Amino acid sequence: MDTTHLIDPDIAGALALLPPLDLTPEGLGAVRAAMAAAPTPPLPDGVSEEEVFVPREGKEPVRVLVHRPASLAPDAPGVLWIHGGGYVFGSPDADRALSGTYALALDAVVVSVDYGLSPENVAPGPVEDCYAALRWFHEHAADLGVDRSRLAIAGASAGGGLTAGLALLARDRGEVPLVMQFLVYPMLDDRTVTTDDPNPVTGQFVWTPTYNEFGWRAHLGTDPGSAGISPYAAAARAEDLSGLPPTFLEVGALDLFLEEDVEYARRLVRAGVPTELHVYPGAFHGYQMAVDAPVTRTSFQLGVSALRRALHPAAAETPRQDGTDGATVDG
Template sequence: MTATAAGRPTVNPVPFDPEVQVVLDLIATDPQPPLTRDTLPRVGTDTMFPDAETVIGDRAIDVEDRVIPGPAGAPDVEITVFRPRGSEGETLPGFVNIHGGGMIVGHRSWETARVVDIVEEHRVVAVNVEYRLAPEDPYPAGVEDCYAAFAWTHAHAEELGIDPERIIVGGGSAGGGLTAAVALMARDRRGPVMVGQLLLCPMIDNTNTTVSSLQYDGIGTWQREMNLLAWSCVLGDDLAFSTEAPAYAAASRAADVSGLPPAYIEVGESEAFRDEDTEYALRIWATGGQAELHVWGGGAHGFDMYMPDAEITRAALAARSSWLRRTWGAGR
């Protein structure tokens, strides 16, 4: 951190990996207008990516869309269930996926490819969750939907062919933040127990005061301006950046992170969430909890999705798969 002529601090970003930078340069050639509360996409978001059948192709995976009860007094929740074909009568591990998008954009179909890959590689039954978005439905709508989906999956494990003692909940970015919140909720409410929480570049600190949150202002895939907008939509102007925000909205606000399921925390070295995510791992370790932390050198936010062919993505996916195998195996 250096000082400018005007006396204000300048925070130098950690450079991007060269393969990541190439993709960022391509993205920069077609800049999109900045999103605002009034321009957040809502119509057609479920058709922006290939449908499930297209993603699955000739892989032996069955897919089913379902509607399940939402939180008390709230609308139903839409989910998509993926299962290995021919697995009827088996009891398999379970995976509950929560999609990203800053809690203000996105649709579960955007992450079908990630979910299908996990189902195929690890032979598990997966539930991909839709949840309400802010600002139309601010906190606690989204996290309560996600908790309801996890609790429903656990309660209906036998019907789904899932071992209730081997359910991992996971997601990227906002999905990672919501996963962390669901883990806190399940602990505090004495609800169902997950065998692990997969936190991929999780969005967990609403204050936007870390060094890394300042380093990626105007550069990268998820920039400071979007993060400020997201938190203001989720929490409202009074709590948006406050240390008094609820822990179930921003897991970094949790006073107690003991007694949580084992966490896998993955983040890029060159992204806004780096410091909040590494700090979360440190806090879990301080309680004697388990947190496997991977900080991928030069990785931008969501690099595994934006840069699928990069070497760091191949390394990250291999490490992630190893943790999934070990965690599901530990639940036997």
């Protein structure tokens, strides 16, 4: 079904900015090279960046970028950000402007993870990279000026999928407490590739079923939909979602991930996890690239508001004189 008529007109023009991707074993290198050659977005004014290599015994260190507002108060909260890219491309460098924007909006230190990409680094490699960065963040919180009791994890697309897997891993290992998992159109369920009843109005734009199959196959190192897939690799496979941190989840109504994301939110609610879900009509995967569109501004404001309530609970309990919680941001 052609769903062009369903697109929010305020974001339709952004589709022209995206060239088709040759997501094949032969074409992946060229896709990555083209993205690496693209100009790196500048950091917002008032945000510093530090590159750190997190050591690991017997393994390669994990590179992270630490973004810190110049006006940061002592004992600030922290956010671990995980970039998207279908598990096969992307980098924290491409997300540096976004990470810096979150750091400013949240009065927080944002650590962005350069996890190993698939197929070179198959599951559980990427989520273990993210866990190493999270554990380092927690252990070195004082050195970073961060209150280790106020850490959230966040990510978009495949980064959202890794965020959900990381929340499960952190819950099960019991080493790092989290105040929120923040999931932006997360890639959660490899079984979407093999469903007999695909949604006829999702997945036409940006991230298609063909791309999805390639990404999952590369990430898992086996056929999507196979038995025995770990929930740390595909969070929707988890049988028990209880004990996870409060969750914010947003997705567009035209996104291929719509149904897996809504189902995950439903299951979180049934497991007793405080969950906030937003579905945006007319929005395709990655709609936030239309940075000035009303839906993008709205989603950013709602997301920042939720994160601020989790990261700054004392401030949220004390309304400002203007009647707001101080979370509104002009994006």
